[in-house]
Amino acid sequence: MGAEHTILGFTEAQIAEFGVTFGVGAFIAYMLFIIWNLARQSRAGRFGTFVLFFVLSFGMIGFVAKTIIAKLLGI
Amino acid sequence: MTPDDREPLPVRTIGFTRPLTWLAQGWRDFGRAFGPSLLHGFIVMLGGLAILTVALHAWPILPGAFSGFVLMGPILATGLYELSRRLALREHPRLAHAIGAWRRGTRSLVWLGLWLAIAATLWVALSVVLVWNFVDAPVASLDDFLRHFVVMSRWWVFPLWVLAGALGAAVVFAATAVSVPLLLDRRIPLRRAILTSVRAVGENPGAMALWAALIMAAIALSLLTMMAGFAFAVPVIGHATWHAYRDLVDTDGVPPRQ
Numbered sequence: 001m002g003a004e005h006t007i008l009g010f011t012e013a014q015i016a017e018f019g020v021t022f023g024v025g026a027f028i029a030y031m032l033f034i035i036w037n038l039a040r041q042s043r044a045g046r047f048g049t050f051v052l053f054f055v056l057s058f059g060m061i062g063f064v065a066k067t068i069i070a071k072l073l074g075i
Numbered sequence: 076m077t078p079d080d081r082e083p084l085p086v087r088t089i090g091f092t093r094p095l096t097w098l099a100q101g102w103r104d105f106g107r108a109f110g111p112s113l114l115h116g117f118i119v120m121l122g123g124l125a126i127l128t129v130a131l132h133a134w135p136i137l138p139g140a141f142s143g144f145v146l147m148g149p150i151l152a153t154g155l156y157e158l159s160r161r162l163a164l165r166e167h168p169r170l171a172h173a174i175g176a177w178r179r180g181t182r183s184l185v186w187l188g189l190w191l192a193i194a195a196t197l198w199v200a201l202s203v204v205l206v207w208n209f210v211d212a213p214v215a216s217l218d219d220f221l222r223h224f225v226v227m228s229r230w231w232v233f234p235l236w237v238l239a240g241a242l243g244a245a246v247v248f249a250a251t252a253v254s255v256p257l258l259l260d261r262r263i264p265l266r267r268a269i270l271t272s273v274r275a276v277g278e279n280p281g282a283m284a285l286w287a288a289l290i291m292a293a294i295a296l297s298l299l300t301m302m303a304g305f306a307f308a309v310p311v312i313g314h315a316t317w318h319a320y321r322d323l324v325d326t327d328g329v330p331p332r333q
Contacts, residue, residue: 044277058241
């Protein structure tokens with residue numbers, strides 16, 4: 001492991017991980033901006049409430065799916 | 076473009092359980108336009124099977140490919156909206172009507188389709204990068220994929236993917252909930268149709284969240300039945316979307332397309 005190349009003290013894997021995390025983070029931030037902008041332009045009073053409902057139920061389905069898959073695979 | 080063209084159309088408030096009525100109406104239209112409707116379902120089912128076949132050979136595209144495929148749904152259902160429109164006019168719906176709606180394909184519909192295709196492609200790319208970077212184990216089957224991406228990867232990878240997907244899906248759902256049937260039915264600019272759709276969702280957050288959940292459940296069941304469910308889910312939801320549009324949007328004062 002001693003011969004592993006580093007850039008500014010970080011390994012390539014660490015930089016890739018940071019890049020992807022940052023990319024997904026930027027994507028999420030951009031989506032939030034679009035949501036805010038759409039709500040403003042459409043004069044839809046409770047669009048934020050809808051997004052909240054939607055994301056929560058989506059997350060719940062994801063969590064349940066993950067639990068079921070883990071059980072089925074016997075993990 | 077007049078200032079009016081940038082304003083969303085007026086929308087109506089509906090009861091929380093109204094989406095269940097849309098499903099019943101969608102089911103009724105499916106029965107009345109059975110042949111051409113079922114054909115739409117079969118085409119989507121075959122598309123899903125084709126994606127599954129490709130994705131199993133290039134597993135990092137699997138999560139993105141499926142969710143991206145779903146994004147195209149509102150456009151794929153264009154023919155179904157037209158069949159429901161003809162039924163509402165007391166005409167006998169025929170396959171030629173559905174094909175006609177595609178051929179008429181106004182510029183707005185083409186733009187919206189392009190926009191959705193770009194969103195779907197970006198989403199596939201983002202998912203591939205995520206899977207590529209964070210799944211170290213060899214993946215040779217669907218079982219391996221579920222084991223390593225969904226369950227065993229670092230704890231935050233799957234939730235982060237779900238959160239990003241949920242936000243993107245919420246935007247696409249709101250923008251297309253009623254905009255495609257509206258574009259097909261009335262002479263209206265794309266931007267105004269999308270803002271109207273978002274407004275309809277924002278004025279009815281509970282009912283539209285229920286509608287989104289029903290659609291998600293139908294998609295999940297279709298995936299669990301190895302795409303067979305799409306043959307029925309696509310026609311029913313497509314026709315139901317037409318009724319959602321009629322219930323939610325007040326189109327008085329906007330000229331019809333024909």
